[in-house]
Amino acid sequence: MxxxxxxxxxxxxxxxxxxxxxxxxxxxxxxxxxxxxxxxxxxxxxxxxxxxxxxxxxxxxxxxxxxxxxxxxxxxxxxxxxxxxxxxxxxxxxxxxxxxxxxxxxxxxxxxxxxxxxxxxxxxxxxxxxxxxxxxxxxxxxxxxxxxxxxxxxxxxxxxxxxxxxxxxxxxxxxxxxxxxxxxxxxxxxxxxxxxxxxxxxxxxxxxxxxxxxxxxxxxxxxxYKPLSFFSFIALIFFVLGLLVGVPVVTEFFQTGLIAKMPSAILAVGLMVLATNSLTCGFILDTIVRNHRDQYELRQNEYRE
The missing domain is CATH 3.90.550.10 (Spore Coat Polysaccharide Biosynthesis Protein SpsA; Chain A)
Structure with a gap:
């Protein structure tokens, strides 16, 4: 040896x-x-x-x-x-x-x-x-x-x-x-x-x-190695920020039928889009990482000491 x-x-x-x-x-x-x-x-x-x-x-x-x-x-x-x-x-x-x-x-x-x-x-x-x-x-x-x-x-x-x-x-x-x-x-x-x-x-x-x-x-x-967890965490941050900005806008709309805070509405939509995109990236990359692990396992099986 x-x-x-x-x-x-x-x-x-x-x-x-x-x-x-x-x-x-x-x-x-x-x-x-x-x-x-x-x-x-x-x-x-x-x-x-x-x-x-x-x-x-x-x-x-x-x-x-x-x-x-x-x-x-x-x-x-x-x-x-x-x-x-x-x-x-x-x-x-x-x-x-x-x-x-x-x-x-x-x-x-x-x-x-x-x-x-x-x-x-x-x-x-x-x-x-x-x-x-x-x-x-x-x-x-x-x-x-x-x-x-x-x-x-x-x-x-x-x-x-x-x-x-x-x-x-x-x-x-x-x-x-x-x-x-x-x-x-x-x-x-x-x-x-x-x-x-x-x-x-x-x-x-x-x-x-x-x-x-x-x-x-x-x-x-x-x-x-953990893209779904990583990007889900980022998506959660954007989602919470979107709620904080967007809830007053939605509340105002139901009360008055108008959207007076247009910048806040645009920002809230943008944050929600970022949250959705982050979550989507997490799912896609998680699939790629799982495939990479499968390929690595196959190479391990082919490896000879």
């Missing part, structure tokens, strides 16, 4: 050697790939000296790195972690076992079950953002996942080779989870311990910038 350990890296010279050494200890038969994403330090050199296969991805962003990894690397089992030593390598066997036993297509290293992420992570807004996005996605897909944005994951070949990666940055983890939920891949969460970066190692995350990008990803995927 071919096992590939995938380590996206950007300026991780302080920790990358230890990460490679830890995964080499746990998985001596695996090939460890370090994708250097335009690092300005000695990450690539240290990784190469530590025995990893080093490749370079010139397009900045973790999503771009993962896209290249999935396209370029052939393996049966894919282990994805970070080069910052926040995910202990000793949990990799727990993550791999359900995938090897064909009980899951993707396993997720759950940082929240034991409370280690909240205690180790020194960025409170990240904790809030994780819980907020988790709540949105669980409500949207009627799931019960505990850790949506973890970077410690294991995939089988089917998942890695059939996932269209569209994200460019750190929202890639959210996209993976959403794709798996929408396409009904088997997901299993495995509790792990999380540890914060060692002193001197700086996080590449920007709380506001990356938080906005994740929310944009959730918004667009809500529109793309």
């Amino acid at each position: 071919r096992i590939a350990v995938l380590l996206p890296c950007y300026n991780e010279e302080l920790t990358i050697e230890k990460v490679i050494r830890d995964f080499r200890r746990e998985l001596p038969e695996a090939t460890i790939y370090v994708y250097d994403n335009n690092s300005r330090d000695k990450t690539a050199e240290i990784a190469r000296n530590a025995g990893a296969v080093v490749r370079r991805e010139s397009r900045q962003g973790k999503g771009n790195v993962v896209r290249s990894m999935f396209r370029d690397i052939d393996a049966d089992i894919y282990v994805m972690a970070d080069g910052d030593d926040t995910y202990p390598a000793e949990f990799v066997h727990d993550l791999m076992k359900p995938v090897i036993d064909e009980e899951a297509d993707m396993t997720i290293g759950d940082r929240h079950s034991d409370g280690s992420y909240e205690s180790e992570n020194k960025r409170p807004f990240h904790n809030f953002g994780n819980h907020f996005v988790k709540g949105l996605i669980n409500r949207l897909f009627r799931s019960d996942l505990r850790d949506i944005m973890t970077g410690y994951r294991v995939f089988n070949r089917r998942f890695a080779k059939t996932m269209p990666v569209k994200s460019e940055g750190f929202e890639i983890e959210t996209e993976m989870t959403l794709h798996a939920l929408d396409k009904r891949f088997r997901i299993l969460e495995i509790p792990i311990q999380y540890r914060d970066r060692p002193p001197g190692s700086e996080s590449k995350l920007n709380t506001v910038k990356d938080g906005i990008r994740v929310l944009k990803t959730v918004f667009w995927i809500f529109k793309d």
Whole structure:
């Protein structure tokens, strides 16, 4: 069985050697790939000296790195972690076992079950953002996942080779989870311990910038994957606004037989037309999305490991 350990890296010279050494200890038969994403330090050199296969991805962003990894690397089992030593390598066997036993297509290293992420992570807004996005996605897909944005994951070949990666940055983890939920891949969460970066190692995350990008990803995927719900909500807004503007006009007409508030009448009609059009778009796009899911399932049936 071919096992590939995938380590996206950007300026991780302080920790990358230890990460490679830890995964080499746990998985001596695996090939460890370090994708250097335009690092300005000695990450690539240290990784190469530590025995990893080093490749370079010139397009900045973790999503771009993962896209290249999935396209370029052939393996049966894919282990994805970070080069910052926040995910202990000793949990990799727990993550791999359900995938090897064909009980899951993707396993997720759950940082929240034991409370280690909240205690180790020194960025409170990240904790809030994780819980907020988790709540949105669980409500949207009627799931019960505990850790949506973890970077410690294991995939089988089917998942890695059939996932269209569209994200460019750190929202890639959210996209993976959403794709798996929408396409009904088997997901299993495995509790792990999380540890914060060692002193001197700086996080590449920007709380506001990356938080906005994740929310944009959730918004667009809500529109793309659940168009009927999305456009029905918009239609409801237009409908309510149309009622608020139009009811006084209709009431006046029944009382006097005249329409004195012509601008309000035109606005009300326009809002109702927008509501109808939005609902119609939702039904049409929902049919297209359902057809796309059917085609994706057929391609899955044709896929061979």
